[in-house]
Amino acid sequence: MNLREALRIPSADVTEESVYRDRRRVLAMLGAVPALGIAGCSEAAPPASTATITPEQAKAGFSTAEELTRELDATTYNNFYEFGTNKDDPSNAAKTLRTSPWTVAVGGHCAKPGKLSLEDLIKGLSPQERIYRMRCVEGWSMVIPWLGVPLGDALKRFEPTSKAKYVAFTSLADPRQMPGVRSPVLDWPYREGLRIDEAMNPLTLLATGMYGKTLPQQNGAPLRLVVPWKYGFKGIKSIIAITFVERMPKTSWNMSQASEYGFFSNVNPAVDHPRWSQASERRIAGSASKLFAERIPTLPFNGYAAQVASMYAGMDLKKWF
Ligand SMILES: Nc1nc2c(c(=O)[nH]1)N[C@H]1C(S)=C(S)[C@@H](COP(=O)(O)O)O[C@H]1N2
Ligand SMILES: [Mo]
Numbered sequence: 001m002n003l004r005e006a007l008r009i010p011s012a013d014v015t016e017e018s019v020y021r022d023r024r025r026v027l028a029m030l031g032a033v034p035a036l037g038i039a040g041c042s043e044a045a046p047p048a049s050t051a052t053i054t055p056e057q058a059k060a061g062f063s064t065a066e067e068l069t070r071e072l073d074a075t076t077y078n079n080f081y082e083f084g085t086n087k088d089d090p091s092n093a094a095k096t097l098r099t100s101p102w103t104v105a106v107g108g109h110c111a112k113p114g115k116l117s118l119e120d121l122i123k124g125l126s127p128q129e130r131i132y133r134m135r136c137v138e139g140w141s142m143v144i145p146w147l148g149v150p151l152g153d154a155l156k157r158f159e160p161t162s163k164a165k166y167v168a169f170t171s172l173a174d175p176r177q178m179p180g181v182r183s184p185v186l187d188w189p190y191r192e193g194l195r196i197d198e199a200m201n202p203l204t205l206l207a208t209g210m211y212g213k214t215l216p217q218q219n220g221a222p223l224r225l226v227v228p229w230k231y232g233f234k235g236i237k238s239i240i241a242i243t244f245v246e247r248m249p250k251t252s253w254n255m256s257q258a259s260e261y262g263f264f265s266n267v268n269p270a271v272d273h274p275r276w277s278q279a280s281e282r283r284i285a286g287s288a289s290k291l292f293a294e295r296i297p298t299l300p301f302n303g304y305a306a307q308v309a310s311m312y313a314g315m316d317l318k319k320w321f
Contacts, residue, residue, distance in 0.1 A: 069142035082178035090218035108244035111159035147209030152200035164244035192236035193249035267302035
C-alpha cells in the first residue's frame, strides 16, 4: 500500500482545495518529503502547509498564509490561447495535449547546450513547493501552490556564458493538438523572456506541478514558468525551448501590442494599462465567486518588492513597464 492508498487519496479526480489542505496536514504530520508533480512520483505530496510557514520561507517570499485559490478555479479559469481565448477553453480543450515524452532544447550562449527529456532537465534538483500570488494583467489574481525547481538551478548546469544577458522561452505550437494555434490571435509560437538576473532569482520557478499533483494540461503541462512578481503572461506554458541570448528577446504580448505589454511587465499599481487601472485586483480565492471577487489593492512587484526590487534599482519603471 503506498502513501496515497494509505491516506485514501483519490489519484485521478480533481481534488478540492479543502481536501488538498487536509491531505497536506496529514502529510506534514507524517513528515513526507516533497515530491515533484511529475508522472510516477506524485504520491508524496508536499508537507508544507500554510499553518507551518517558517519565518525563513516567509522572508524569502516562498510561501504565503493568504487564502488559497480553489483548485477547481485555478484549473478551469485559465489563459492558454493555444486552446482558445475563453477562460474555460483550456480546461475543455487541452486534455488531449500529449505531455510525455517531452523534450526541451536548451541552447544559445552556453557551454553545454542540449536537447533533454523533461526528466533529465530536472533530474537531481530538489523539488520545492512554492505558494505564490499570481496577478494577471487583466486585473484578477490567485494564490496557487506550485511544485517545481528553481529555474536558476536548472539553467546553471548549461553553463551560460557572459554573453547570456537574457533567457528566451518558447511554447509548443502544434496545430494538430492546439486548436487555438490555427487562429492568428497571437504570432505563434508563444514566446517569453527574462533578463538573466531575473531568471536566476530564487523566486523564479520552473513548475511541473500544482496542488501536490502533476500540472494539468490547461495550466501549462508538463513544464511552465512562474515569475510571481510579474504579470501572469510572463509565465509561459508548455515550454519546449530555452535559449540564452545577448539581446532582449521578442515576446508574444509585446509583439502583439507593444504599447500595452512591456518586456519587464513587473506588477505595478502605479503604472496603469492604457485601457484599465492596475491599482487593484479581483482576488479569486476560497469560495469567492470568480467574477465578483473582492477587489484588493495591488502591491508593487505583487508583494515581492523585498525580494526583487533591488534588481531594478535606478530603472525608470514607468518607462520600462
Ligand atoms: N503558452 C502560453 N502561456 C501562457 C498563456 C498563453 O496563452 N499561452 N497565457 C498567460 C497568461 S495571460 C496567464 S494569466 C497565465 C495563466 O496561467 P494559469 O492558467 O495557469 O492560471 O499563463 C500565461 N502563460
Ligand atoms: Mo494573464
